[in-house]
Amino acid sequence: MYDFAYHRPASVAEARQLLADNEDAKLIAGGMTLFPTMKMRLASPSDLIDLGGIESLHGIRDAGDSVEIGAMTTHADIAASEVVRAGIPGLAELAGLIGDAQVRNRGTLGGSLSNCDPAADYPAAVLALNAVIRTDRREISADSYFLGMFETPLEPDEILESVRFPKVPRAAYAKFPNPASRYAVVGVMIAETARGVRAAVTGAAACVFRATAIEAALSKDFSERALEGLTIATPELNEDSFANAEYRAHLVVVMARRAVAAISSGQQPPG
Amino acid sequence: MLQQPGDAFLTATVSFELNGKPVSGAAENRTLLVDFLRDALGYTGTHVGCDTSQCGACVVHVNGRSVKACSMLAVQAEGMRVTTIEGVAPNRDELHPMQEAFREHHGLQCGFCTPGMIMSALDLVSRNPNPSEREITEWLEGNMCRCTGYLNIVKAVKAGSETMRAAS
Numbered sequence: 001m002y003d004f005a006y007h008r009p010a011s012v013a014e015a016r017q018l019l020a021d022n023e024d025a026k027l028i029a030g031g032m033t034l035f036p037t038m039k040m041r042l043a044s045p046s047d048l049i050d051l052g053g054i055e056s057l058h059g060i061r062d063a064g065d066s067v068e069i070g071a072m073t074t075h076a077d078i079a080a081s082e083v084v085r086a087g088i089p090g091l092a093e094l095a096g097l098i099g100d101a102q103v104r105n106r107g108t109l110g111g112s113l114s115n116c117d118p119a120a121d122y123p124a125a126v127l128a129l130n131a132v133i134r135t136d137r138r139e140i141s142a143d144s145y146f147l148g149m150f151e152t153p154l155e156p157d158e159i160l161e162s163v164r165f166p167k168v169p170r171a172a173y174a175k176f177p178n179p180a181s182r183y184a185v186v187g188v189m190i191a192e193t194a195r196g197v198r199a200a201v202t203g204a205a206a207c208v209f210r211a212t213a214i215e216a217a218l219s220k221d222f223s224e225r226a227l228e229g230l231t232i233a234t235p236e237l238n239e240d241s242f243a244n245a246e247y248r249a250h251l252v253v254v255m256a257r258r259a260v261a262a263i264s265s266g267q268q269p270p271g
Numbered sequence: 272m273l274q275q276p277g278d279a280f281l282t283a284t285v286s287f288e289l290n291g292k293p294v295s296g297a298a299e300n301r302t303l304l305v306d307f308l309r310d311a312l313g314y315t316g317t318h319v320g321c322d323t324s325q326c327g328a329c330v331v332h333v334n335g336r337s338v339k340a341c342s343m344l345a346v347q348a349e350g351m352r353v354t355t356i357e358g359v360a361p362n363r364d365e366l367h368p369m370q371e372a373f374r375e376h377h378g379l380q381c382g383f384c385t386p387g388m389i390m391s392a393l394d395l396v397s398r399n400p401n402p403s404e405r406e407i408t409e410w411l412e413g414n415m416c417r418c419t420g421y422l423n424i425v426k427a428v429k430a431g432s433e434t435m436r437a438a439s
Contacts, residue, residue: 003280006300006346035342036323048300050347076336080398100413101391103324105336106343180325182412 001035002044008053012136012159015049019157022047027159029072029111032103057110057161060084065167068134071110071160079104087167088129090189090259093268094121094173099182110160113145116152116207118238119183123208124173125165127200128189132164149206168193174258174269176203176251178242185243188255190218190263197222199256204248205236214256223264224257287348289314290358298345305329307345308355316356316386320415327414330387331355337394339413356386359393368438369393369431378427380418388414392428400436404429 005022009015019025026045028034029052037043051057057072060081067087069078078084079096098104098112098121112122113133126133126142133140136159145152154160171191175184184203188211191198199214217226232252237245262269285307286295296311308314308331317340320328324342331340332354359367366374369389379385388411395402395410402410407428408421416424 001301003299003301005281006283006344008346008349031342031344032324035344039322052347100327101394101410102327102330102337102339102342102413105338105394 001038002041004045005047006050007047008050010053010055012054012056012161015051015054015159016136016157018047018049019159022049025049027051027114029114030074030107032099032107032111033115033117034111051110051159062087063164066164067167068162068164069109070162071113072108073110075099075104075107075109076101078109088125088165088171089168089263090171090173090191090268091125091129091165094125094175094187094189097121097173097175097177097182103182109163113163114152114154114160116146116150117183118149118206118208119178119181119185119203121173121175121184121187121202124184124187124189124200124202126163127208127210128191128193128198129165129168129171130193130195130198131166133160134162134164135160146208151207166193170263172259172262172268174255174262176255186248186251186255188214188252188259190214190256190259192222192263201252201255203238204232204252205238209236211252211256214253218260222260224260227253227257227260283346283349285345285349287350288352290354300344300346302345303341304331304333304343304345304348304353305340307348308340308353311345314355314357318383318386320383320387325413325415326384327387327391327411328384330390330414332390332394335394335397337391354390356389359389367393368434369396369428372427372431372434373424376423376427376430378419378424379416384414384416388416388424388428392431395428396432396435400432400439402428402432 025047028048057070059070061068062083075095075098084092112120173189175187186204187202189200197218199211202208232249234245234249237248239245258269280299285298298307318328320326322341324339329340407425
């Protein structure tokens with residue numbers, strides 16, 4: 001890693017000031033992506049502003065019809081949260097499938113969403129549940145948050161503070177992990193929301209997306225059967241040494257079926 | 272602000288509680304916790320395997336939770352409680368029950384991964400005192416062993432958790 005100045009502000013206001021004062025500064029949350037990137041010298045910020053000391057960014061709050069999760073809450077805390085388990089089926093299980101135990105102890109919800117990795121797990125949940133991303137200056141709906149590969153509407157000096165997930169009666173996440181990295185080759189979150197069935201797919205393309213064909217089929221008939229014979233168009237899908245576009249398209253339907261089966265049986269799919 | 276030859280590195284004094292005792296030392300901001308433990312403090316029980324948060328040889332506990340010490344800065348441990356493999360045995364002559372279980376069940380061959388395996392296993396048992404074989408296997412996903420395979424390691428963690436449960 002190249003050298004950098006290190007700051008550990010105690011408030012969001014202080015962090016914002018540090019960002020304003022240092023042009024090449026970067027915020028750091030759990031560091032599970034940024035440190036490897038810095039070790040490879042693909043990033044060399046002048047300053048690291050560590051959000052770990054800001055109390056208000058930590059924690060999970062039951063807000064009645066929604067659950068609000070602070071940006072610095074770790075995957076492990078989300079996976080273990082009774083509030084999350086009770087209010088948002090599938091989300092705790094999704095968090096428990098990220099990386100490995102030690103990554104889950106450091107990695108955070110806000111860090112993952114700010115980075116917006118195309119194979120990260122949370123984007124599927126945020127988009128399927130139509131969650132709201134709250135920053136230091138505005139609220140952004142999930143439908144307008146995921147712009148592309150590593151691309152979000154966050155301004156360079158904007159700080160993601162929390163995510164508000166509306167509670168849903170039924171939802172599940174099914175993931176086909178890369179066996180080495182544990183990132184999603186394909187992950188599908190299906191949720192029955194107040195405005196109908198939503199299906200979000202991560203890992204398969206440059207950015208998380210809603211599978212409208214799956215949503216339409218499940219809206220008519222919420223069953224595994226409804227997805228039989230359904231195909232996903234391949235032109236936009238990722239191709240790499242692990243899975244070509246055709247295989248990923250196939251996995252999208254298989255993961256969707258597993259998620260529906262999990263919802264129908266009341267048991268989350270095996271990791 | 273890339274480093275030029277002759278530049279002074281930005282350093283900090285880092286203090287935290289290590290295995291129950293206060294420690295302090297100078298570290299560059301970019302120094303990883305694992306390098307600080309090994310090179311500055313001389314606690315070489317924590318190993319560096321891959322340096323990319325894959326292998327788990329560097330697992331330590333920070334405030335009671337297992338983390339990969341290659342993926343955290345020394346300055347980030349300021350004021351925290353750090354436990355390494357050197358801090359788990361009750362005294363110089365006795366092993367911790369989890370260490371004893373690894374010895375008993377041949378859960379190691381070369382031993383390079385063992386400190387990380389044990390620190391990881393102890394975090395699991397602190398959350399789940401009676402883990403199943405499947406839960407152990409899933410938990411150890413972030414710990415690699417290249418000699419023994421994992422069967423005896425899983426057996427050792429199971430046995431270690433049973434001894435710990437019986438003693439508590």
